[in-house]
Amino acid sequence: MNRLSNKVAIITGAAQGVGLATVKMFLKEGAFVVGTDINYEKLDENMKKLGEEHLIWFKHDVSSEDDWKRIVDATIERFGKLDVLVNNAGFIVGKNVMEESLEEWNKVMSVSATGAFLGIKTCSSVMGTEGHSSIVNISSGAGLVGGPRTGNDAAYNTAKGGERLLTKHSAHALASKRIRVNSIHPGSIMTDMLKAYLEMDPNCMESSKPFCPLYPHYSEPEDIANAIIFLASDESKTITGAELAVDNGLASY
Numbered sequence: 206m207n208r209l210s211n212k213v214a215i216i217t218g219a220a221q222g223v224g225l226a227t228v229k230m231f232l233k234e235g236a237f238v239v240g241t242d243i244n245y246e247k248l249d250e251n252m253k254k255l256g257e258e259h260l261i262w263f264k265h266d267v268s269s270e271d272d273w274k275r276i277v278d279a280t281i282e283r284f285g286k287l288d289v290l291v292n293n294a295g296f297i298v299g300k301n302v303m304e305e306s307l308e309e310w311n312k313v314m315s316v317s318a319t320g321a322f323l324g325i326k327t328c329s330s331v332m333g334t335e336g337h338s339s340i341v342n343i344s345s346g347a348g349l350v351g352g353p354r355t356g357n358d359a360a361y362n363t364a365k366g367g368e369r370l371l372t373k374h375s376a377h378a379l380a381s382k383r384i385r386v387n388s389i390h391p392g393s394i395m396t397d398m399l400k401a402y403l404e405m406d407p408n409c410m411e412s413s414k415p416f417c418p419l420y421p422h423y424s425e426p427e428d429i430a431n432a433i434i435f436l437a438s439d440e441s442k443t444i445t446g447a448e449l450a451v452d453n454g455l456a457s458y
């Protein structure tokens with residue numbers, strides 16, 4: 206408890222899955238939370254259920270610079286500061302380089318690559334410089350290795366790999382402001398994203414098993430949220446530019 210006491214955090218993709226679990230666990234650890242998502246209906250429904258006074262939420266398209274400015278302004282207006290950004294929103298199509306259309310490519314890139322870039326750029330301009338600020342980018346095993354076991358999506362592999370190196374670039378660029386930047390690389394997580402993907406490729410879990418030493422071969426959203434809490438908190442105060450695989454060993458091959 207209280208590992209994030211008095212920290213103000215923006216969490217994107219908060220309507221469901223990893224983002225929703227992270228909002229809940231950040232609140233339990235004493236944070237003030239701004240939850241955002243493009244799916245406002247679901248966000249509003251799930252945030253209201255939490256009945257928390259230290260929580261506000263907004264509709265937010267992470268690929269829109271104007272939206273980011275609006276969210277950051279609202280955060281400062283309500284909570285007076287910003288310490289943590291969790292770039293969690295994500296989108297996958299599941300088509301390889303020969304199948305994916307330019308429109309699909311641009312959509313996937315706009316969420317994970319452009320969204321993370323805009324988030325880092327906008328939020329770092331207002332974050333504190335006393336050594337308590339942290340940015341956590343939720344990349345993927347698809348940002349470490351290619352092939353069917355990581356989503357089989359050309360743009361997703363590219364965007365998540367880009368997010369990994371954007372993390373390392375930003376860790377250096379923001380070190381003088383004492384803002385830390387790290388990435389998390391989940392394997393399979395049992396969320397709506399994976400369930401939808403399993404409908405397109407029912408064998409995907411089965412085919413990743415030989416590469417995934419640790420049973421049950423997938424994580425729960427809370428497993429990722431635990432790693433996010435560590436990287437967001439001052440417990441990781443000397444860690445920046447690092448990549449943390451939370452993947453049952455998937456990317457270790």
Ligand SMILES: NC(=O)c1ccc[n+]([C@@H]2O[C@H](COP(=O)([O-])OP(=O)(O)OC[C@H]3O[C@@H](n4cnc5c(N)ncnc54)[C@H](O)[C@@H]3O)[C@@H](O)[C@H]2O)c1
Pocket residue numbers: 217218219220221222223224241242243244265266267268292293294295296316343344345346390391392393394395396397398399
């Ligand atoms: N589920 C997995 O197996 C898995 C594996 C590796 C990495 N990841 C990554 O973890 C993160 C969370 O994934 P999840 O499984 O909870 O997915 P999810 O689909 O359950 O949730 C993603 C959320 O992002 C939101 N979103 C999509 N586009 C957006 C946009 N333009 N602006 C704002 N919000 C937007 C969606 O509305 C949704 O609520 C994502 O970055 C994803 O790529 C997931």
